[in-house]
Amino acid sequence: MEVPHPDAPHPGTPHSDALHSDILVIGAGPAGLHAAFYVAWRGLSVRVLEARGEVGGQLSALYPDKRVYDVPGLPGTRAAAVVWQLLRQLDGLNVDVRVSSVARTLERAGGGWRIGTDRDTMTAGAVILAAGLGALLPRAPRVPGAEDHPDVRTDLPDLAGLGGRRVLIVGGVPQAARAALELTEAGAIVTLTHSRAGFRGDPISLDRLEQARASGQLEILAPARLLRLTPQGAELEMGGETRIIGADTVLMLGGYLPDLSPLQAWPLDWRGEYVPDGPGGRTPLDGVYVVGDLAQSGGDLKLISVALAQAAVAANHAAHHVRPGLKVRPGHSSEKR
Ligand SMILES: Cc1cc2nc3c(=O)[nH]c(=O)nc-3n(C[C@H](O)[C@H](O)[C@H](O)COP(=O)(O)OP(=O)(O)OC[C@H]3O[C@@H](n4cnc5c(N)ncnc54)[C@H](O)[C@@H]3O)c2cc1C
Known part of the structure; x- marks a missing residue:
């Protein structure tokens, strides 16, 4: 649609x-x-x-x-x-x-x-x-540093406009899986992260997501804890280690x-x-x-x-x-x- x-x-x-x-x-x-x-x-x-x-x-x-x-x-x-x-x-x-x-x-x-x-x-x-x-x-983002990053969005944006950008998508709702796939197709460099291991979505989208991850088209970091946003991107905690993610756009999809x-x-x-x-x-x-x-x-x-x-x-x-x-x-x- x-x-x-x-x-x-x-x-x-x-x-x-x-x-x-x-x-x-x-x-x-x-x-x-x-x-x-x-x-x-x-x-x-x-x-x-x-x-x-x-x-x-x-x-x-x-x-x-x-x-x-x-x-x-x-x-x-x-x-x-x-x-x-x-x-x-x-x-x-x-x-x-x-x-x-x-x-x-x-x-x-x-x-x-x-x-x-x-x-x-x-x-x-x-x-x-x-x-x-x-x-x-959309729910307002509740993460330290959200006001420091120059481009934090909370709903599905005009995806075509993000081609070529590094986009960090945060969330497990169906819109997160959908945005990850559509943005990857639009040429964005996508990292998808969620506090739990699983994502919601229809089975076809979830299969496509797994294929895209397996072929290296996008990165999935889950389960991971979003520690804070920074002007350059975000800091995550995953498996006891801190990961620094560079992101031009952060898409915080926490539901509605x-x-x-x-x-x-x-x-x-x-x-x-x-x-x-x-x-x-x-x-x-x-x-x-x-x-x-x-x-x-x-x-x-x-x-x-x-x-x-x-x-x-x-x-x-x-x-x-x-x-x-x-x-x-x-x-x-x-x-x-
Ligand atoms: C998890 C879940 C599962 C469900 N499963 C079923 C099911 O299996 N079968 C079933 O029959 N029903 C189901 N329902 C209920 C069904 O979704 C609702 O009955 C139905 O969506 C009602 O339709 P609506 O058009 O009245 O309202 P909504 O679907 O709520 O649409 C109202 C729209 O109005 C917009 N809006 C509100 N205020 C404004 C404003 N001031 N200006 C502009 N836009 C505005 C909203 O953003 C929204 O998009 C389910 C509901 C949920 C939450």
């Missing part, structure tokens, strides 16, 4: 410079991606804001390597592949996905809404909140933590970490809908299949809200060309 550039539209979809869309979806997990599909399928323009550098929500961030058995029609499919299929369904539709964009403000604008991120302000006739557990933001705080000032009648949802996914704010793990009706039933169903319902209600001439019922896709 390709990670779109922060300002790039979804591949294969026309880009509009105007920062208005019929509907704006906040969050590109399964709920947000499926809501975007339905809105675009109804012929409306839709923009999706995603806090992380890639889409897929919890599936991409927290368990891309795990198999999921209860998504309808995709039995025993790895979470990353479920995301890929949801993305594939957007091909050719008018969907503008913006990654690395955290929605922070919401205010009324005419009959619709104005939404602010750190970079932009955009407007939409309706908003669908699909923010799940919150913005999945959900952060709801960017949304919690919005007047949504919050119930803890949930937003109450009425019929059609309506919130107390006219033209603002909520779906997926964030919606109170799902409660403890935090499931992809539930999120997808809620997304389909809310997207069609939102489409009708923005274009009252459109019926809520979408009709059957099988009867459309």
Whole structure:
């Protein structure tokens, strides 16, 4: 799965410079991606804001390597592949996905809404909140000297830009194995280290990682303890010895933590970490809908299949809200060309 550039539209979809869309979806997990599909399928323009550098929500961030058995029609499919299929369904539709964009403000604008991120302000006739557990933001690096090194990153960077550089990757999450392979292919000189001997990842990636290590394409130092970062790289302790590693870039991949705080000032009648949802996914704010793990009706039933169903319902209600001439019922896709 390709990670779109922060300002790039979804591949294969026309880009509009105007920062208005019929509907704006906040969050590109399964709920947000499926809501975007339905809105675009109804012929409306839709923009999706995603806090992380890639889409897929919890599936991409927290368990891309795990198999999921209860998504309808995709039995025993790895979470990353479920995301890929949801993305594939957007091909050719008018969907503008913006990654690395955290929605922070919401205010009324005419009959619709104005939404602010750190970079932009955009407007939409309706908003669908699909923010799940919150913005999945990378854990801050907790190692002495992190502020001394000139290039410490905490999420998957633009890998192509690191070709030729010495990159130290720290972590055992699936993103670490993936970054090690992709950066090696991009021509970076990669050292991968983790406090435990094993790495997480899908079996094919882990096999490729072992092959790359065995053929000397990359170095793996594990189990090893990261002692400190220095301006030149890092110091590790491995097998009782201190190792000095030179690194132009340090990629600290320690997983992701959900952060709801960017949304919690919005007047949504919050119930803890949930937003109450009425019929059609309506919130107390006219033209603002909520779906997926964030919606109170799902409660403890935090499931992809539930999120997808809620997304389909809310997207069609939102489409009708923005274009009252459109019926809520979408009709059957099988009867459309
Ligand atoms: C380890 C694990 C295993 C699981 N296994 C299964 C399983 O087998 N089957 C199953 O059905 N479910 C499973 N789930 C649950 C499933 O992943 C969730 O129910 C599903 O991801 C909910 O989708 P969502 O789109 O509502 O939210 P999320 O997947 O959480 O996506 C929300 C997205 O919104 C983004 N976001 C949040 N706030 C903002 C903001 N302010 N601005 C911009 N973007 C924002 C987040 O970064 C995130 O990408 C599992 C969950 C975990 C953690």
